[in-house]
Amino acid sequence: MILLKLFITFFKIGMFSFGGGYAMLPLIQLQVVEINNWLSKKEFIDIVAVSQVTPGPIAINSATYIGYKIGGVIGAVISTIGVCLPSVIIMFILLKFVIRFKNNNFIEDIFKFLRPTVLGLILAAAMIIFQESVLGFKEFLIFLFVFVLSLKYKLDPILLTLLSGILGYLIFT
Incomplete structure (x- = not known):
């Protein structure tokens, strides 16, 4: 049951995060520290620090480590798949539309709207890390x-x- 919960948690994080790993950090902290109590705030900060200096995207590194801590090797695999799968699905769906509407002003406006949102999420992640670190x-x-x-x-x-x-x-x- 914990493996299913890991998958669903990281699938939601992957599905509702825009802008990459740093933008995902507030959502990861909310789900992992506050809602599921899988990690303490200090453990989360440590994971972020280690994920920053290890090769690979921070969200995937974090998901893999948290999954491993909660569910062993299988938990790591399931969490990693969970956080990556939404992007893969969305890219396959959007690929048809992007090719078809690549010069559409409405689509360009949507992406212009998302940029400040992503910046806000990244700044929120920085503030969380700064506030919680000793x-x-x-x-x-x-x-x-x-x-x-x-x-x-x-x-x-x-x-x-x-x-x-x-x-x-x-x-x-």
Whole structure:
């Protein structure tokens, strides 16, 4: 029964989320932390952090990890399929319409309307992560240092991630 619940939960998340993984985070948190109580807020923040630095889309990484935690390997597979399947179905359905109406102004207006919605969802995810994380002075200094390096020198994100990890290791061990 838990496997069916995992599938339905992540299918709903995949079906009603627009804009990719970061836009999905508020919905994932609502379903996983608040409604189903599968994870604590701290565990959710940890999953988001790990999902950001591992290869692949954040929503899929999160779904896979949560599914594994709740239902083992089969739970991971079912959660991953659940979050991906709506996009696949929608793309097959929309493909016919996009080809047919690709130069239609109404369709272009719909996508213009969705852009700010997606931005709002991404900002909501950022606010949730910021509010729930325990950010001490040392963590803030690492963040500030890496943020300044990013803006001033346009360094590669992978290098900045590695630098953050090294600084965190040196400061906290």
